[in-house]
Amino acid sequence: xxxxxxxxxxGGPTGLSAATTTAKQGLSTILIEEHTKIGxxxxxxxxxxxxxxxxxxxxxxxxSQTNDQxxxxxxxxxxxxxxxxxxxxxxxxxxxxxxxxxTITINRPLFDQIMAKQAHNAGVExxxxxxxIAINPKNGRLEIKTTNGSYEANxxxxxxxxxxxxxxxxxxxxxxxxxxxxxxxxQGVHTDALDFYFDFNHxxxxxxxxxxxxxxxxxxxxxxxxxSKPMKILNQFIKHLRYMDIKDExxxxxxxxxxxxxxxxxxxxxxxxxxxxDAAGLTNSIFYxxxxxxxxxxxxxxxxxxxxxxxxxxxxxxxxxxxxxxxSYPYMDPIIQQAHEILYxxxxxxxxxxxxxxxxxxxxxxxSMFQKLRLFxxxxxxxxxxxxxxxxxIIAHGFSKSRDWGF
Ligand SMILES: Cc1cc2nc3c(=O)[nH]c(=O)nc-3n(C[C@H](O)[C@H](O)[C@H](O)COP(=O)(O)OP(=O)(O)OC[C@H]3O[C@@H](n4cnc5c(N)ncnc54)[C@H](O)[C@@H]3O)c2cc1C
Numbered sequence: 406x407x408x409x410x411x412x413x414x415x416g417g418p419t420g421l422s423a424a425t426t427t428a429k430q431g432l433s434t435i436l437i438e439e440h441t442k443i444g445x446x447x448x449x450x451x452x453x454x455x456x457x458x459x460x461x462x463x464x465x466x467x468x469s470q471t472n473d474q475x476x477x478x479x480x481x482x483x484x485x486x487x488x489x490x491x492x493x494x495x496x497x498x499x500x501x502x503x504x505x506x507x508t509i510t511i512n513r514p515l516f517d518q519i520m521a522k523q524a525h526n527a528g529v530e531x532x533x534x535x536x537x538i539a540i541n542p543k544n545g546r547l548e549i550k551t552t553n554g555s556y557e558a559n560x561x562x563x564x565x566x567x568x569x570x571x572x573x574x575x576x577x578x579x580x581x582x583x584x585x586x587x588x589x590x591x592q593g594v595h596t597d598a599l600d601f602y603f604d605f606n607h608x609x610x611x612x613x614x615x616x617x618x619x620x621x622x623x624x625x626x627x628x629x630x631x632x633s634k635p636m637k638i639l640n641q642f643i644k645h646l647r648y649m650d651i652k653d654e655x656x657x658x659x660x661x662x663x664x665x666x667x668x669x670x671x672x673x674x675x676x677x678x679x680x681x682x683d684a685a686g687l688t689n690s691i692f693y694x695x696x697x698x699x700x701x702x703x704x705x706x707x708x709x710x711x712x713x714x715x716x717x718x719x720x721x722x723x724x725x726x727x728x729x730x731x732x733s734y735p736y737m738d739p740i741i742q743q744a745h746e747i748l749y750x751x752x753x754x755x756x757x758x759x760x761x762x763x764x765x766x767x768x769x770x771x772x773s774m775f776q777k778l779r780l781f782x783x784x785x786x787x788x789x790x791x792x793x794x795x796x797x798x799i800i801a802h803g804f805s806k807s808r809d810w811g812f
Pocket of ligand 1: 420440450453537586660662664683684697
């Protein structure tokens with residue numbers, strides 16, 4: 406039976422980042438992916454913060470172009486489709502606020518494939534078209550059973566996405582809450598900004614809707630509650646976006662997927678095992694993005710695997726270093742989950758309308774003292790709004806903590 410230092414389950418951004426980290430440090434690394442091609446099929450809005458794209462280790466590199474050159478370009482032949490400087494937030498029908506955070510829309514299949522090439526160049530063995538079906542302890546290692554035979558490894562890193570199969574195989578608690586994401590790729594570029602719609606009046610079961618411009622088409626999608634009809638809501642949302650005037654024949658692709666929404670799972674390690682990315686519940690539970698967080702958490706798990714090999718210890722205590730190391734990063738801040746609870750479970754359509762009307766026309770990249778004071782004075786109008794004001798502050802804080810880590 407083939408024996409490896411590290412075995413990675415899942416060939417998404419998280420697994421590719423973890424694998425590149427361990428292989429670069431000389432550990433024998435195999436990555437097992439159930440699909441026959443990296444980056445296909447997948448569901449993604451394809452928006453990512455420019456800051457994170459260029460600052461994180463293991464993000465795909467682009468030939469000889471420097472990061473500066475790329476940011477100046479609007480279009481070029483790489484996985485980068487558009488550089489977008491403005492985000493617009495539509496709150497109900499009464500308010501539109503903007504923010505200036507540089508964001509990039511990507512060709513996600515190509516993005517994942519470039520990451521796979523980087524992993525391969527670092528020495529990772531990629532085993533595609535193979536599903537991991539069981540993981541069991543064996544002589545101080547793990548035995549990993551797959552549809553193409555069994556493997557042994559000192560450490561397995563579960564990067565198997567929202568289904569979190571390996572988390573269950575290891576007897577850990579998987580994410581408890583999921584939302585559904587559905588999207589149409591629509592011919593033509595309908596907006597220059599990244600648009601986000603929070604509108605509980607027209608769409609009771611929708612958390613938010615988005616419209617992200619790419620080179621030749623626009624990604625329009627919705628995140629909705631689990632027990633709802635996502636396609637019906639998406640079709641209603643498309644009709645609602647009258648300024649786009651979308652015709653059926655302009656829809657070139659439909660995609661759908663689930664996204665963990667309950668925040669990080671409580672325990673992300675066990676003997677010889679760590680779990681990262683979506684499988685660990687590590688998504689941004691306000692915007693539900695997870696590419697950057699996956700790449701970062703995969704890299705941290707990979708680093709822990711490298712340190713474990715330096716001292717030859719693979720027990721639970723050693724693996725727990727991974728969880729300790731990740732605790733200080735902004736995406737782990739509990740304020741994000743609190744903001745998620747208030748925005749999606751407590752705030753009513755009227756609350757959104759009211760706050761939306763208060764910040765209509767504002768640039769909310771950073772609020773000035775004067776703007777904060779104005780909001781506070783407005784909330785004094787009624788005791789119920791005063792209580793909501795402190796909750797709105799939690800949402801604002803959660804927004805600012807999470808927005809750099811993906812949409
Ligand atoms: C509709 C939608 C829109 C989104 N939009 C954005 C966005 O705009 N920006 C953003 O940052 N994020 C977005 N996300 C979230 C983002 O796609 C995920 O957070 C990201 O893909 C997580 O990466 P991952 O590597 O952890 O998991 P995945 O990308 O899901 O990769 C996991 C891999 O594991 C493989 N696998 C699973 N089980 C097994 C097994 N037993 N054996 C072998 N292989 C296995 C799967 O085939 C898959 O390839 C969106 C998600 C959805 C559903």
